Amino acid sequence: MVMERFLKGRLRHDLSAAEKRALEGVVADTMVLAPRETLVSRGDRLDNSYYLIEGVMLRHLEDQRGDRQLVEVNIAGDFVDLHGYAMKRLDHSVQSLTRTVLAKVPHAALSQVIAVHPHLGRAMWFSTLLDAAMHREWIFRLGRLNAEGRIAHLLVELIERLRLVGLYDADRDFPVPLLQRDYAEACGISAVHANRSFRTLKERGMVVMEGEGRLRILDEVGLRKLCDFDGAYLYGEGSLALDGLTDAPC
Amino acid sequence: MVMERFLKGRLRHDLSAAEKRALEGVVADTMVLAPRETLVSRGDRLDNSYYLIEGVMLRHLEDQRGDRQLVEVNIAGDFVDLHGYAMKRLDHSVQSLTRTVLAKVPHAALSQVIAVHPHLGRAMWFSTLLDAAMHREWIFRLGRLNAEGRIAHLLVELIERLRLVGLYDADRDFPVPLLQRDYAEACGISAVHANRSFRTLKERGMVVMEGEGRLRILDEVGLRKLCDFDGAYLYGEGSLALDGLTDAPC
DNA sequence: CGCTGCATTGAAATATCTCAATCAATGTGG
DNA sequence: CCACATTGATTGAGATATTTCAATGCAGCG
Structure with missing residues (x-):
């Protein structure tokens, strides 16, 4: 039950039992990171993505002077670099804040599972879109507050x-x-x-x-x-809905 | 050839001829917007996404006082709300800046095409990840410059x-x-x-x-x-690569 | 002509940064 | 156990960046 928190609170209808089983199957390995360790750096080429089982991770960009700008905080249940699946290279770095426990997910395994369970692929796409929605709110935060x-x-x-x-x-x-x-x-x-x-x-x-x-x-x-907080962008159940995610043809 | 600019300059290997044909087939209709018209508003439920053929559009969030924060500028070749395909509701609004020409793409048509051409689905996912990468750079821009x-x-x-x-x-x-x-x-x-x-x-x-x-x-x-500009985040050909996008199993 | 929307400027008020110093907690070596 | 170094939190004071308010200019337009 390594990935039981994936999209928890987000999917109106839960994933099917078969999908959950399939999801667990993509995990190749689990690993532990000490606090403040780097998992992937900007520019790295990726063949795996990592799912955060426990702990907190930080994603950041860096300017030429080495000053950092965080772009996301990840907690248990998040993929920290799922966009690497379609991007292949990261444009930013990912580090642990606390001690973390991670599940390593090979992209090849993802491709196989998505081919069999297209709906799971949609859920993963959705998960990366949640990142984007949070990014937008961070833009708002920096620009207006x-x-x-x-x-x-x-x-x-x-x-x-x-x-x-x-x-x-x-x-x-x-x-x-x-x-x-x-x-x-x-x-x-x-x-x-x-x-x-x-x-x-x-x-x-x-x-x-x-x-x-x-x-x-x-x-x-x-x-x-x-x-002036409005949490609609988090797409939790009961707010901006994701009707159609589970019943879409794809 | 309505969508000839889609991911132009981004795909190392072009889409196949069949994929391009299939892509053109998803367009249900084209429409024109006058300058400063609203296409979709925050909270709208979507059954279509729109591809920008010509012109410039702006995407923004709004605070309670009505002050706006832009989160993206879209130009020809961009989908302006493709994330609506997996999200179903928008967390922000989209308006025209100039007169714009848009292609209307029903989500049902997208689902059909992706089922036949999974690689095209990956390209669309990639396209929404480009948005996210740009969002991150906007966070950097606001936070560090x-x-x-x-x-x-x-x-x-x-x-x-x-x-x-x-x-x-x-x-x-x-x-x-x-x-x-x-x-x-x-x-x-x-x-x-x-x-x-x-x-x-x-x-x-x-x-x-x-x-x-x-x-x-x-x-x-x-x-x-x-x-201190570094355009790697735009994933143009020759910078951060997208090796594997076209040859991935999915 | 008198609007209206956008660009421009000045001046004062605020927000934020930088630099430098101090403090408290923690860990290390002797 | 003590002396010392390190890290993070805290504070003061002056320098800068940015906002706000108010006014002006300028062009297109009915």
Whole structure:
């Protein structure tokens, strides 16, 4: 049941039992990454994609000075480089944030399974389109929100996505232990300014920080208001629907 | 030959003649949009996707105050909402910038063609992944560049993409007549600041503006330097390759 | 002629960055 | 156990970038 979180909370009708079995069959291997290890780098040629079973990974671009811009945070249930299946080369790098457990999926196995279960291919396509939808919202976040709003928006996105796959518990530490530097790299602000923005979030009673990326969310509603959050882009069940995904001819 | 620009400059080996024929067959209809008309709005349910034959379209998100953030500029050869095929609902809106000519492609027709030509389905998937790669670069642009750099980066992206489909001529007016307001909405800056940034680009002799979105590029190299441009993310022939797209089993 | 939409400019207010320093927690070697 | 180095969080102060508001110019157009 390695891939039980794949598209969890996203598919109105679950995958069929046969499809689930087939999905499990594509896994060639599992592996573990220590925190802050690189899985794939920009420009790498890929014959496998990786599915994140456990932990958190970060995807980023880099400028010539080596400054990084995060473009996505991946949690359990995400493929971290499924687009490599159709792209073959990555335009950005993928690293672990925490210790992670990954399933290695050879592209050849994907091709075989998709040939037999076209609907599964559609689900995978859909999964990469979810990445694109999140990218668009990140563009919005950077283009239209101030520093505080950007951090709030990122936090709420992560809360919603964790919730969809059953990994969010408001009474525990936030399970995505980003450092302030990471928030800065995600939100297009300096680390110093991230620190100051967090201070005001703390002063408003929305979060508490306990150092080293340990964070607790106290006021999700407040965070949502701060950034005018609308989670439709996450295509969770009950919001923007994916009617037709499961019953389409292909 | 309605869709002759589809993935032009992107596929190492061209589509086969049979695939090209099949591709032309999915077009149900063509239509014309006047400038600044809305094609689809956020939340719309879709049974068709649209391919842009001629003209320029803009895709944007909106916040509650009605302020817009562009997330992509589409030119001839692009599908403007192909992700609607697997998503079924759009999370953002699509409008014409200029007068546009569009091909209407029913999703049912796509499904049929993909069932017969799986490779064509892969090409379409690839096309939506190009959107995602561009989105990532927009995130980088907004997160790491200043106002001038953002504008330069957008201009160079458009130059490269136009060139790939054979629509760029440095001696003519730039064929994407964005207003300064549009640049502002694309680059996450105010319209006033966009104006000032353009002034310095003009002072450096990189562009000239002739009002109403009429623009001429004088110094592409200078623009590239200004924003540290690396076009690998556009996956044009000769850069990050798509080896395997055409010879993959699926 | 008087609109209207777009481009342009000035001036003051804000947001954010950079640089430099300090603090706290943690780990390491002796 | 202590001295020291390292990492991340925090703060202050001054420099820059960007926004906002308000006004002006300019062209097309009924």
